[in-house]
Amino acid sequence: MKRRSFGQLGLGTCAGLAIGSAQPGGWLQVLASELAQQEDRHSDSERILVVVQLSGGNDGLNTVVPYRDELYAKSRPKLGIPSSDVIKLDDQLGLHPSLRSLEDRCSANRFTIVQGVGYPVPNRSHFESMDIWHSCHSKKDRTQSGWLGRWISEQNSNPTTDSTAIHLGSEPLPLACQERGVQVPSLSSLEQMRLKSKVIDAQSLEMKSEKTASSEGSGSLLDFVSTSTVAALQVSERLEKILAQPDASGDFPKTAIGDKLRAVSRLILSGVKTRVYYVTLDGFDTHANQPDVHASLLRQWSEALSAFLSRLEQSGQQDRVLVMTFSEFGRRVSENASQGTDHGAAAPMFLAGPRLPKIIQGPNPDLSDLDDGDLKYKIDFRSVYSAVLDSWLGTDSRKALDGDYRAEARRLELFS
Amino acid sequence: MFQTTIRPDQELSAIDPKLAWSAWEATNQEPWDARRVRHLMRRGGFGANPSEIKQLVDAGPAKAIDALLGKSKSQSLDAFEQESAQIGSAVLAGSSIDSIAAWWLHRMLHSPSPLVEKMTLFWHGHFATGADKVNDTELMVQQNKLLRDHALGDFRQMVHAVSKDPAMLLYLDSASNRKTHPNENYARELMELFCLGEGNYTEQDVQQLARCFSGWEIRRKSFRFNPYQHDSGLKKLLGQEGIESGEEAIDAVLAHRSMPTFISGKLVRFFVFDEPNPTAEFLEPLADVFRRSNFTIEPLVRTILSSKLMLSDWSIGKKVRSPIDFVVEWMRNLQMTTNLDRLAKGLEGIGQALFNPPNVKGWDGGRAWINSSTLIGRSNLIVDLLREPATRFGRTDLDAWVKSERLTSQSQWLEWLETSLLSVPLNASDKERLQSVVASSDGGLDARRKLLVALSQNPKFHLS
Numbered sequence: 001m002k003r004r005s006f007g008q009l010g011l012g013t014c015a016g017l018a019i020g021s022a023q024p025g026g027w028l029q030v031l032a033s034e035l036a037q038q039e040d041r042h043s044d045s046e047r048i049l050v051v052v053q054l055s056g057g058n059d060g061l062n063t064v065v066p067y068r069d070e071l072y073a074k075s076r077p078k079l080g081i082p083s084s085d086v087i088k089l090d091d092q093l094g095l096h097p098s099l100r101s102l103e104d105r106c107s108a109n110r111f112t113i114v115q116g117v118g119y120p121v122p123n124r125s126h127f128e129s130m131d132i133w134h135s136c137h138s139k140k141d142r143t144q145s146g147w148l149g150r151w152i153s154e155q156n157s158n159p160t161t162d163s164t165a166i167h168l169g170s171e172p173l174p175l176a177c178q179e180r181g182v183q184v185p186s187l188s189s190l191e192q193m194r195l196k197s198k199v200i201d202a203q204s205l206e207m208k209s210e211k212t213a214s215s216e217g218s219g220s221l222l223d224f225v226s227t228s229t230v231a232a233l234q235v236s237e238r239l240e241k242i243l244a245q246p247d248a249s250g251d252f253p254k255t256a257i258g259d260k261l262r263a264v265s266r267l268i269l270s271g272v273k274t275r276v277y278y279v280t281l282d283g284f285d286t287h288a289n290q291p292d293v294h295a296s297l298l299r300q301w302s303e304a305l306s307a308f309l310s311r312l313e314q315s316g317q318q319d320r321v322l323v324m325t326f327s328e329f330g331r332r333v334s335e336n337a338s339q340g341t342d343h344g345a346a347a348p349m350f351l352a353g354p355r356l357p358k359i360i361q362g363p364n365p366d367l368s369d370l371d372d373g374d375l376k377y378k379i380d381f382r383s384v385y386s387a388v389l390d391s392w393l394g395t396d397s398r399k400a401l402d403g404d405y406r407a408e409a410r411r412l413e414l415f416s
Numbered sequence: 417m418f419q420t421t422i423r424p425d426q427e428l429s430a431i432d433p434k435l436a437w438s439a440w441e442a443t444n445q446e447p448w449d450a451r452r453v454r455h456l457m458r459r460g461g462f463g464a465n466p467s468e469i470k471q472l473v474d475a476g477p478a479k480a481i482d483a484l485l486g487k488s489k490s491q492s493l494d495a496f497e498q499e500s501a502q503i504g505s506a507v508l509a510g511s512s513i514d515s516i517a518a519w520w521l522h523r524m525l526h527s528p529s530p531l532v533e534k535m536t537l538f539w540h541g542h543f544a545t546g547a548d549k550v551n552d553t554e555l556m557v558q559q560n561k562l563l564r565d566h567a568l569g570d571f572r573q574m575v576h577a578v579s580k581d582p583a584m585l586l587y588l589d590s591a592s593n594r595k596t597h598p599n600e601n602y603a604r605e606l607m608e609l610f611c612l613g614e615g616n617y618t619e620q621d622v623q624q625l626a627r628c629f630s631g632w633e634i635r636r637k638s639f640r641f642n643p644y645q646h647d648s649g650l651k652k653l654l655g656q657e658g659i660e661s662g663e664e665a666i667d668a669v670l671a672h673r674s675m676p677t678f679i680s681g682k683l684v685r686f687f688v689f690d691e692p693n694p695t696a697e698f699l700e701p702l703a704d705v706f707r708r709s710n711f712t713i714e715p716l717v718r719t720i721l722s723s724k725l726m727l728s729d730w731s732i733g734k735k736v737r738s739p740i741d742f743v744v745e746w747m748r749n750l751q752m753t754t755n756l757d758r759l760a761k762g763l764e765g766i767g768q769a770l771f772n773p774p775n776v777k778g779w780d781g782g783r784a785w786i787n788s789s790t791l792i793g794r795s796n797l798i799v800d801l802l803r804e805p806a807t808r809f810g811r812t813d814l815d816a817w818v819k820s821e822r823l824t825s826q827s828q829w830l831e832w833l834e835t836s837l838l839s840v841p842l843n844a845s846d847k848e849r850l851q852s853v854v855a856s857s858d859g860g861l862d863a864r865r866k867l868l869v870a871l872s873q874n875p876k877f878h879l880s
Contacts, residue, residue: 124619139614171774186788187789192765192789192792194792197796197866197869199856199870221733221736222733225786225875228875229791229873232787236788335597336599336600337599338593
């Protein structure tokens, strides 16, 4: 029996994982068709983006340290990383010592630091600034939709594949992944998706939501909960099959971010056709006692990232997965009196995975030219998004970003 | 023509604010009946059992709100407080967060004044403070008591008390606030999240307010003012000049014109509807009530709960149930008791860990409660509760309880569940599907329990 996709049900492009999976072309067949997959492994349509969000405002200056800059030492008498401790990238910049596991990626040209990323009129509220990064809009003209959500709504070419994007984490679905009619599953873990008592299957519910959608207006709360339920049951059914296979994801650090990236690697290596994964690491709001906290967070991030990239290399898939890391803002240049830093503005972004042309992109931070104590931005984050959507994923970024940032993106030369 | 009723399908923007917040009155189309009592008890409390509902249908809406506040139940209130204090002192000795969450769940399940617990939960989400960072259960319980004591009282007093609350100041890094480079964390959140909302202050205001709080410290688990670390210069805050102390600064924040609208808006979203965000104009009648009561919370909450908008059919099904809403209401209706430590852990798994809100903004609520994991998790939690050996229904097992309630046939059972647990009625195809589930052999549960689980997987279950 052929199963209809959400689009045909009039529910919009609801990209539930493995929609239409009742037909034989579901995940099991995908798993079996290794050969076919290897043939087009490196085509654009198979490239994958993993977004890592560092929540709370990562201290960019102590992540990529201008260790030669006297103003840096002056602004950070207690928190500054001494030049003897940094992992030197060149005669100006060095990485925080907790990022040791990324050193090899830098020398192998598989890691890029994009310096001074931000946006005009920086907002120093966590929630507002995060919403700006997610929606690509300032408050006044914002709707409840995000850049990836809008991007997903355009990617409806293949109705039989898996969900276009998956969010791994127990926090609510990030605004970046939201858009009316788009369903991005949020999974707190793969194992948690096992239904303990399966009394209803997705298919019977899907038939039912067809009726719901026609009687209630689409976009109503009931409509939303109905489509979410169908998607949840479908994901659960698909994951049961994946989880039945042995886990070959190898060594990952036993941290929350390690678990999430391990799950992502497991999905990718199982042949899941999802193109975007979204994970977060929280705790970067270091107003007090920053040194130990920040060192630990950077270690969690870099070690999980490094394990993830190694796993992809072992399976020869390192050239098709790009990991993009960002935070909602950097921190104030001058430290505060609680051995911490307050909310700032511009900060670096990080790209990792495939071969990349340069280790450092964009001008180094200018600590002599500040805006109310904060670094000025030199690169709009939307031009980095544009490079990722246009050049890496091979799609058109204009609708997703609600603007044309392609010229700026080309000047960045992030991808060779 | 002058409009006097609100149609269920009316857009919010088409509803007159004065009409929306005027007192609801029974009409032929919308009588004060069991359905409406359940709706009010569900939103203002955690649901009610059949005998309570019968009493409240006779008593009328104003008396129903009194009942939510536990008025005229002073005897049962004393007995309950005694019991809760006993559990409280036992769990504090163990200092585990799951246990203090269990202690609070016990209050929500058994309190004779459920609206007080519901408001305490509201303020916990508003003045969100996370136990993982504070790392001191005693201070978390102390804060919980502070929020409960002020839950329906003077909002300004509550803000002053919260600003010196040790758990809050530890959470927002103000435990040692020094004169040089004061820490901006609490100053920012006081304006952005606790009183005014983003966009109603400038970055200069954040910096000036942080100066006012310099010298505010926590020493040996208590608030202390350290004059040597206080910046005693005069500050200009929110357009007011000549502000010196932290207390004066809090008063200046509270006097800002956007405060009453901001607080009213959060309460409306908590009690009445999730979407869309109401405009300042729509909230103005409530802001006015708040101002005229000198910012006492109870009159504002009463106005909201007894309003036309709240009690008309318009608001039924307009909220997504929070994990706590659905579990506590479920348990109150089924007269259920269980291992509350494990229940607290289970609630954490579906997005509402008591004493550990996700961040300083609290729980987003609305659609954010629902995703693939939480939907599967909600159903799994119900299966876990049914399988938990400590679970009892009216002090006995489910089968004996169902017999004593005369709900032995499947159709009686389904009808009872629908009436007591759902806000949005089931349609014919829902019922057909539920009946086929019961008939199927899959699931590993008997028919009675299977129906409960199946209902929890029906989308309507998640609406309030």
